Amino acid sequence: MNYDFTEDQRLIKDNFSRFCRKEIEPKAASLDRVPDKESEKLLRENIKKLASLGYLGMAHEEKYGGSGLDTLTQSIAGEEVARACASTYLSAGASCGLFGLPLRHFGSDEQKRKYLPGIISGEKIGCFGLTEPGAGSDAAGINTRAEKKGGKWIINGTKTFITNAPVADAALIFAYTDRNAGPGSGITSFIVESGTPGFVTGKPFDKMGFRGSPTSEIFLDNCAVDEDAVLGQPGRGFAQAMKTLEYGRIGMATVCLGIAVASMEAAECYSRERQQFGKPINRFQEVGFKLADMMIYTDLSRLLIYRAAWAKDTGDPESAVLASCAKLFASEAAARCADMAVQIHGGYGYMKGCVVERLFRDARLCEIGEGTSEIQRGIIAGDLIKKYGA
Numbered sequence: 001m002n003y004d005f006t007e008d009q010r011l012i013k014d015n016f017s018r019f020c021r022k023e024i025e026p027k028a029a030s031l032d033r034v035p036d037k038e039s040e041k042l043l044r045e046n047i048k049k050l051a052s053l054g055y056l057g058m059a060h061e062e063k064y065g066g067s068g069l070d071t072l073t074q075s076i077a078g079e080e081v082a083r084a085c086a087s088t089y090l091s092a093g094a095s096c097g098l099f100g101l102p103l104r105h106f107g108s109d110e111q112k113r114k115y116l117p118g119i120i121s122g123e124k125i126g127c128f129g130l131t132e133p134g135a136g137s138d139a140a141g142i143n144t145r146a147e148k149k150g151g152k153w154i155i156n157g158t159k160t161f162i163t164n165a166p167v168a169d170a171a172l173i174f175a176y177t178d179r180n181a182g183p184g185s186g187i188t189s190f191i192v193e194s195g196t197p198g199f200v201t202g203k204p205f206d207k208m209g210f211r212g213s214p215t216s217e218i219f220l221d222n223c224a225v226d227e228d229a230v231l232g233q234p235g236r237g238f239a240q241a242m243k244t245l246e247y248g249r250i251g252m253a254t255v256c257l258g259i260a261v262a263s264m265e266a267a268e269c270y271s272r273e274r275q276q277f278g279k280p281i282n283r284f285q286e287v288g289f290k291l292a293d294m295m296i297y298t299d300l301s302r303l304l305i306y307r308a309a310w311a312k313d314t315g316d317p318e319s320a321v322l323a324s325c326a327k328l329f330a331s332e333a334a335a336r337c338a339d340m341a342v343q344i345h346g347g348y349g350y351m352k353g354c355v356v357e358r359l360f361r362d363a364r365l366c367e368i369g370e371g372t373s374e375i376q377r378g379i380i381a382g383d384l385i386k387k388y389g390a
Ligand SMILES: Cc1cc2nc3c(=O)[nH]c(=O)nc-3n(C[C@H](O)[C@H](O)[C@H](O)COP(=O)(O)OP(=O)(O)OC[C@H]3O[C@@H](n4cnc5c(N)ncnc54)[C@H](O)[C@@H]3O)c2cc1C
Pocket: 094, 098, 127, 128, 129, 130, 131, 135, 136, 137, 138, 160, 161, 162, 163, 164, 207, 210, 215, 365, 368, 369, 370, 371, 372, 373, 374, 375, 378
């Protein structure tokens, strides 16, 4: 086994690290507010900057403007983006990943040509509309439906908690087209452009964390789309969503890692400079042990992410459960690291404007989004029982 990066991966890590520290990180505090026109402008600028570095096209085919890099290399770059600004990472990922990847894997050439170049260049933003007010963990329990009338699909329903919905140019909307096909089986995914009559987004939610990444509801009221809005085969939407979320979990694990690393770095720096009892607080064993734990949490998260990414790239049948393991561990590690970083900052860590206060709030989403920790544990336990059970 070889733990070395390739030369290209090393270059990518260095480039992204330098670029994100200079261009993305300084804006992270300004983005941390209830989304408004100014923060939307900042977010779009950040997304375009990442596009200029090739970030949004890493997972996409060259013919649409991408570079077709492997998942492991994407995680290496992603850690640097997330470390600099978790909100920018989330919105960029929802656009080129949650919206872009289903197009890459299941879209027609025409659909790819129409949407992917704009997504990869950062000119356009996409979103992924699965969750509904009554269906989160139980994604097959959605109520949105689409009926064929006069050659058009008419979509009705409500989506909620959708990352990028307030700023998106296009959304992937999951809706039942056949209620009799059984839970999940009759779901179809539709590409719906934001200007389509009957497609309305709600006001951005006032969130605890990831405030720079706008989230809202989507209301679909007799929203009519043509046959060519159907992604892949009708009835395959649930399988497409689950496949996308396997990648999404590696992506979510990577934002967790970025938050954990940023927390560790901030705590290390503060503990070196802050003096109490006549010496830097990092000389106290209780503080040093926290830093040691943070180092192990970040390194283990990284190893699990790389392993899951490697499994995905090599077609390992374990890749889905490994993505759940990485997401579960990295999300809990991010929460622990952000919490320890606040503790090391003492009262200053509790004040608005202190970087670890933001990281602490951002970290809380990690155990909820893209499948809660309880759902991940259920997936991992189910897999174990299948392997070793009766
Ligand atoms: C900021 C943010 C951004 C998001 N972005 C998107 C997006 O872009 N697109 C999208 O489609 N969705 C998005 N989501 C939705 C997200 O995926 C869901 O919030 C998540 O899957 C949980 O669903 P829920 O909130 O309805 O909670 P619920 O499913 O109602 O869960 C509530 C609690 O019950 C537990 N629970 C539920 N079922 C079980 C079970 N079987 N076993 C054990 N415990 C269980 C959960 O673990 C949790 O603790 C986003 C959410 C947030 C907060």
